[in-house]
Amino acid sequence: MNSDKIPDIIIGRLPIYLRALQRMADSGLKTTSSQELGELVGVSAAQIRKDISQFGEFGKQGTGYSITYLLEKLREILKVNRIWDVALIGAGDMGHALANYQGFANRGFKIVMVFDSDKEKIGQKIGDFTIEDVAHIVEKIKAADVKIAMLTVPASAAQNVTEKLVQAGIKGILNYAPITLNMPNHVKVQYIDPVTHLQRMTYYL
Amino acid sequence: MNSDKIPDIIIGRLPIYLRALQRMADSGLKTTSSQELGELVGVSAAQIRKDISQFGEFGKQGTGYSITYLLEKLREILKVNRIWDVALIGAGDMGHALANYQGFANRGFKIVMVFDSDKEKIGQKIGDFTIEDVAHIVEKIKAADVKIAMLTVPASAAQNVTEKLVQAGIKGILNYAPITLNMPNHVKVQYIDPVTHLQRMTYYL
DNA sequence: TAGATTGTTAATCGATTAACAATC
DNA sequence: TAGATTGTTAATCGATTAACAATC
Numbered sequence: 394m395n396s397d398k399i400p401d402i403i404i405g406r407l408p409i410y411l412r413a414l415q416r417m418a419d420s421g422l423k424t425t426s427s428q429e430l431g432e433l434v435g436v437s438a439a440q441i442r443k444d445i446s447q448f449g450e451f452g453k454q455g456t457g458y459s460i461t462y463l464l465e466k467l468r469e470i471l472k473v474n475r476i477w478d479v480a481l482i483g484a485g486d487m488g489h490a491l492a493n494y495q496g497f498a499n500r501g502f503k504i505v506m507v508f509d510s511d512k513e514k515i516g517q518k519i520g521d522f523t524i525e526d527v528a529h530i531v532e533k534i535k536a537a538d539v540k541i542a543m544l545t546v547p548a549s550a551a552q553n554v555t556e557k558l559v560q561a562g563i564k565g566i567l568n569y570a571p572i573t574l575n576m577p578n579h580v581k582v583q584y585i586d587p588v589t590h591l592q593r594m595t596y597y598l
Numbered sequence: 599m600n601s602d603k604i605p606d607i608i609i610g611r612l613p614i615y616l617r618a619l620q621r622m623a624d625s626g627l628k629t630t631s632s633q634e635l636g637e638l639v640g641v642s643a644a645q646i647r648k649d650i651s652q653f654g655e656f657g658k659q660g661t662g663y664s665i666t667y668l669l670e671k672l673r674e675i676l677k678v679n680r681i682w683d684v685a686l687i688g689a690g691d692m693g694h695a696l697a698n699y700q701g702f703a704n705r706g707f708k709i710v711m712v713f714d715s716d717k718e719k720i721g722q723k724i725g726d727f728t729i730e731d732v733a734h735i736v737e738k739i740k741a742a743d744v745k746i747a748m749l750t751v752p753a754s755a756a757q758n759v760t761e762k763l764v765q766a767g768i769k770g771i772l773n774y775a776p777i778t779l780n781m782p783n784h785v786k787v788q789y790i791d792p793v794t795h796l797q798r799m800t801y802y803l
Numbered sequence: 804t805a806g807a808t809t810g811t812t813a814a815t816c817g818a819t820t821a822a823c824a825a826t827c
Numbered sequence: 828t829a830g831a832t833t834g835t836t837a838a839t840c841g842a843t844t845a846a847c848a849a850t851c
Contacts, residue, residue: 402842404801408794412776416753426808434778438808439844446810454809455851472800479796486695491792493691496776500793501800540803541796548621565799567792571617571701573639581802583795587696587772588705589613590788591684591746594770595677595706596609597786598745607818631832643832644820651834659833660827809850816843826833 403444404471409434410441411467415500418460426457473501480534480563482554483545484509484517484524487569491543492519502541506533510550527554534561541565548572608649609676614639615646616672620705623665631662678706685739685768687759688750689714689722689729692774696748697724707746711738715755732759739766746770753777 413433417425427441434441445451445458451466452458468474479497481488481504492504507519508527515526525533534542542563546554551570558566559580568574571586618638622630632646639646650656650663656671657663673679684702686693686709697709712724713732720731730738739747747768751759756775763771770786773779776794779787 400842405798407801408797409778411797412791412794413778416777428808437844439846440842442808442810443843450810452809453851454849455807457808470801471797472803473797477796477800477803486698490691490695494792496793500797502793502796541799543792564803565796567795567799572621573614573618581799583799585790585792585795586613586617587699587748587790588701588707589617590772590790591682591707591770592613592616592676592678592705593610594746594772594786594788595682596612596675598677598769605818633832642820644822645818647832647834648819655834657833658827659825660831662832807851809848811848812846814843814845817841819838819840821838822836824833824835827831 399447403447406434406436406440406444407467407471409436410444411464411471411473414460414464414467418464422460424457425460425463427452430458468501471501475501476503477501477541478503478505478537478539480504480506480508480530480537480539480542480558481545482508482527482530482542482558483547483569484511484514484519485545487545489519491545492522504543505537505539508533510546527557530554530557531561534558534563539563541567543567543569545569604652608652611639611641611645611649612672612676614641615649616669616676616678619665619669619672623669627665629662630665630668632657635663673706676706680706681708682706682746683708683710683742683744685710685735685742685744685747685763686712686750687714687732687735687747687763688752688774689716689719689724690750692750694724696750697727709748710744711742713738715751732762735759735762736766739763739768744768746772748772748774750774 427438431438431441448470451463479502484507507522507524508530509524510527514524517524542558544566548570551572555574565581567583569585574582576582632643636643636646653675656668684707689712697712712727712729713735714729715732719729722729747763749771753775756777760779764785772788774790776791781787
């Protein structure tokens with residue numbers, strides 16, 4: 394156990410462990426080891442143990458880790474033992490795909506509002522949501538006390554929207570726009586750009 | 599200049615530099631510095647210089663880097679000074695969003711075939727493509743000599759499809775299924791799972 | 804008990820930063 | 828020329844791995 398600041402690189406691996414453990418639980422397994430979990434996620438057993446031990450002693454010598462117990466602990470650590478409301482900004486194809494995605498709910502997230510700037514789209518429905526005017530984004534997000542946003546607007550609009558999101562009290566942004574955002578330090582961003590991921594692989598081809 | 603093996607972490611930053619430089623070029627800029635580029639992408643100037651200098655001497659003391667020249671060099675290094683054909687597997691919402699995405703072409707990629715296993719979907723159109731039966735995926739990909747795939751099938755199908763992709767000679771997979779894939783070492787994978795990205799942020803909230 | 808596996812320490816390995824001579 | 832900025836070296840910082848006592 395270690396109460397110092399945990400490196401971000403470790404935090405980044407925990408969701409991967411969580412995902413693998415959930416699959417093990419779903420297939421009825423009760424117990425695992427650092428060895429087995431490591432093989433499943435492509436990480437050394439030593440690293441699995443080191444990462445987990447930052448937060449406490451969750452295993453047992455000789456038998457390994459109880460899957461449900463470790464799941465519970467990881468969910469606590471990552472604060473996904475609850476449901477986070479999420480605002481979606483940008484009702485294009487990607488926005489639609491995310492709005493319809495069934496995989497959020499059981500992993501801690503729920504889209505609760507959708508915004509766009511296109512007059513044609515405002516007022517229309519995506520699944521259960523009515524698309525709202527991005528002009529009202531600051532007050533709507535504040536009123537709903539939403540802390541997480543997913544951004545699927547064009548690159549040209551992303552920085553501008555980001556500033557409104559910060560103003561609205563958003564603390565974490567999952568950014569699908571292909572641009573690095575300029576942000577205050579207290580707001581976290583994660584980037585998803587399929588092209589940068591593809592370009593990372595072509596180097597090796 | 600350094601001819602040893604370049605660390606993957608450096609390769610991972612190059613697409614980010616490339617993206618920022620492209621934006622600078624689009625807005626008419628001719629020249630930049632490690633300082634300026636670093637601020638734009640959130641990386642130290644020293645690191646920008648170190649990363650770039652792995653591949654040659656592309657800058658000039660006193661004046662910095664020519665944007666078009668550095669763009670050209672980075673595209674060469676990443677092998678995106680050409681267009682890569684890409685196979686898309688999974689014609690769900692995410693598959694549709696990717697098939698319709700206009701941002702691939704000018705950054706080195708082009709979807710050329712779409713597969714699904716759903717009899718209802720096979721034969722239907724997505725944009726310009728007719729959805730093909732995943733049962734024929736190995737011969738179709740081999741025949742077209744495609745080396746890169748994007749995987750947007752459910753987690754339960756992903757490992758199975760991956761094995762077929764490897765058999766078909768695919769060398770890089772962009773995986774949207776929320777599961778770690780088991781792969782031979784000579785095939786590269788990149789993972790995109792919005793939930794793991796979100797869970798990485800909630801820790802800090 | 805004997806075997807298995809944890810949590811942790813120390814050693815190794817790798818990445819980042821600071822500093823500056825070279826030079827445009 | 829004077830000012831700016833590169834490419835590179837050495838120092839620092841951080842992450843990973845190997846090894847093993849503790850113990851279930």
